[in-house]
Amino acid sequence: MPPLELQPGSPAMRLNRLEPDELRRRLALFLDIDGTLIDLAATPQSVVVPDTLMIVLRTLELQLDGALALVTGRSLTDVDRLFSTHRFVVGAQHGGEMRGPARQPRQELIFVAALNRLRPRVETILPSWKGLLLEDKGRSIAIHYRQNPGVAYELKTTLHRLIATEADALELLEGKFVFEIKPKNFDKGDVVRALMMVAPFKERVPIFIGDDETDRAGMAASRAHSGCAIRVGDKRDLLADGFLPSPAATRAWLRELSIRFDRGVTAAQ
């Protein structure tokens, strides 16, 4: 099994002791995408989803009777482009856009007016710096500065100043070489809470796996449902019950989990 480091006494320890078939029937997986399932790349468009990951996710989704969701900052359209051969349950745009198990896109419009008012002002300030990439997702706007990391402080200060005019409605998230402007009324925790109210997630124990500050709301919601949280990367995090060192380790861990479920079913037959 790849190196999943578990905090002593965490609920994850108890889950880990369950028989494979019991675990399979009890578990719900909430998986962040960038930096957790797939390796980071120079631009949002240049990431690669390995075929093997696609197979593992699809297999786990079947094994968990559908209780697997992708929870991401990306837009739903972008998720469907990346994972083009299957439509997963998705909490996109940090929870601003959702496709639940009923396969119906649910779009929340609250607070979006504030974002629409701010959009032209963000577009106006961007040419002040070289190498910025604007990713307008509709319900959130990402400003990537990976190509010019030196601008971080000045850009952040400017964006904070812009957002101050819509402070009741909007917030600034800090990701990996990216600042994101999003409405305040949702986060990844809402995705977990919403899905845990409906089948097939309901009654299961959630595990949220993420790599970023923006995942902490999802991690906290998972723990609040008596589940656990795993942080990917080298940051220690008090909210995390376990740690995986890299997206490659996450992929390997998910694959091992799927194999363990498969063996459990075979053993029970």
Ligand SMILES: O=P(O)(O)OC[C@H]1O[C@H](O[C@H]2O[C@H](CO)[C@@H](O)[C@H](O)[C@H]2O)[C@H](O)[C@@H](O)[C@@H]1O
């Ligand atoms: O919640 P996530 O699934 O982790 O998505 C977070 C953001 O990921 C993407 O940006 C990040 O990944 C890019 C590709 O590796 C990288 O170039 C960029 O620097 C990262 O910040 C995505 O473009 C954003 O929309 C997501 O919010």
Ligand SMILES: [Mg+2]
């Ligand atoms: Mg991530």
